[in-house]
Amino acid sequence: MQVSDSIVERADVSLPDFLVQHSLSAEYRERIAELQPRKMMSPPAEVAMIAGIIEYLKPDLCLEIGTFFGKTALAMAEAVARNGKGKLITIDPFGADRVPDIMKGWPAEVRAAAEFRPDYSMQFFSTLEAKVVRGGITPLGVVFVDGNHAFEYALFDIMAAAANIVPGGAVITDNLEQEGPKLAVIEFLKMNPAWQFFYEGKIWQSSEITARDLRPAKGVGVIWGVLIAPNAVQVTAKGYKARGKTKTNTVFRGVRLNICFVSESMEVTLNFLSISRPHDFHIKGEGAVTQRRDFTFRLRAESGPIEIPFDPPVTLNVSRQDVNFTHQLEIALLQSGHVLLDAQEPYRLL
Ligand SMILES: C[S@@+](CC[C@H](N)C(=O)[O-])C[C@H]1O[C@@H](n2cnc3c(N)ncnc32)[C@H](O)[C@@H]1O
Numbered sequence: 001m002q003v004s005d006s007i008v009e010r011a012d013v014s015l016p017d018f019l020v021q022h023s024l025s026a027e028y029r030e031r032i033a034e035l036q037p038r039k040m041m042s043p044p045a046e047v048a049m050i051a052g053i054i055e056y057l058k059p060d061l062c063l064e065i066g067t068f069f070g071k072t073a074l075a076m077a078e079a080v081a082r083n084g085k086g087k088l089i090t091i092d093p094f095g096a097d098r099v100p101d102i103m104k105g106w107p108a109e110v111r112a113a114a115e116f117r118p119d120y121s122m123q124f125f126s127t128l129e130a131k132v133v134r135g136g137i138t139p140l141g142v143v144f145v146d147g148n149h150a151f152e153y154a155l156f157d158i159m160a161a162a163a164n165i166v167p168g169g170a171v172i173t174d175n176l177e178q179e180g181p182k183l184a185v186i187e188f189l190k191m192n193p194a195w196q197f198f199y200e201g202k203i204w205q206s207s208e209i210t211a212r213d214l215r216p217a218k219g220v221g222v223i224w225g226v227l228i229a230p231n232a233v234q235v236t237a238k239g240y241k242a243r244g245k246t247k248t249n250t251v252f253r254g255v256r257l258n259i260c261f262v263s264e265s266m267e268v269t270l271n272f273l274s275i276s277r278p279h280d281f282h283i284k285g286e287g288a289v290t291q292r293r294d295f296t297f298r299l300r301a302e303s304g305p306i307e308i309p310f311d312p313p314v315t316l317n318v319s320r321q322d323v324n325f326t327h328q329l330e331i332a333l334l335q336s337g338h339v340l341l342d343a344q345e346p347y348r349l350l
Contacts, residue, residue, distance in 0.1 A: 019203070022052050046222070051078065059140070059166070060139035061139045062076055062087070065124075073114060078110050089115050096118035140169065141165065141170075149180045155187060162229065175222055185214070193206045230340060234339075252313060257306050257308070257331075271332075272314070277324050293314065329347060
């Protein structure tokens with residue numbers, strides 16, 4: 001998977017620092033006061049923070065899962081419009097009869113910054129995935145998860161958002177006072193040790209947060225938090241899978257993993273698969289050629305970038321015009337821990 005530029009590197013302070021500083025600022029309090037009269041579904045403090053994050057990160061693409069009456073979508077689209085770049089996609093499978101009409105009432109420049117799709121989140125992410133496999137990039141920078149609040153759906157939405165977000169991006173999670181989203185956030189953080197969480201004005205490391213911490217204080221109806229992506233590509237128990245078009249070499253002699261952090265000494269497996277398929281493969285199902293290389297090796301806490309030679313090298317007949325060449329790289333950890341790869345270039349085929 002190719003990733004677009006890390007967004008946090010473009011900003012002056014890191015996203016965690018921004019969130020803490022912004023939550024204490026006069027600008028944030030003013031934004032909350034402006035939003036208060038809109039009678040929104042989500043708390044004004046949350047919506048004001050989402051708008052602040054969009055203006056801070058200036059992402060190419062923002063996503064809202066669950067539009068409903070478009071109250072938060074409006075504030076997100078306003079922030080995108082203020083940036084003068086980027087786009088908001090807001091999705092809701094049950095919104096086709098109301099959302100387009102609601103959006104017609106928005107100011108033209110705000111409407112131009114937003115697109116509504118009557119999609120289930122799974123449909124949305126499957127389409128995005130297909131685009132990535134075809135060699136595109138995944139430019140999601142800010143995602144607001146506020147769709148189906150059952151645990152299974154909330155966990156899917158958070159995991160899929162995280163899998164498609166640029167390094168340094170943000171996933172805002174709503175309704176953590178409800179069991180589904182609360183457990184989804186806790187399970188997500190357990191599985192993603194390099195992520196951080198902004199909640200109640202402070203930054204929590206992934207291992208710190210428990211269900212006890214996510215109990216609403218007296219008088220608080222809705223609780224929310226911001227999952228903060230590491231500024232690197234994280235490899236955990238879930239493994240790492242990258243897919244892409246093969247554009248250059250005719251011979252792959254190996255792969256370099258651009259490792260920037262290893263949490264502890266661990267055994268890992270790496271599987272490289274080169275696939276060539278005739279253009280009509282999807283019709284005839286014939287003529288595919290795959291070449292596979294498998295490795296098991298140990299990484300140590302101090303490991304940096306490493307090169308893994310392919311023996312024999314993988315040779316492609318790229319002179320054939322009627323064939324698509326793609327490759328797939330999978331890394332799996334055989335024990336606990338995590339590895340971080342460089343955000344700009346996680347690996348390079350040699
Ligand atoms: C709590 S409301 C969203 C409120 C809105 N985000 C706001 O802040 O104004 C939840 C919405 O999620 C939508 N929804 C339910 N399941 C969904 C799914 N699988 N994918 C996307 N949206 C979904 C519902 O139709 C509903 O309109």
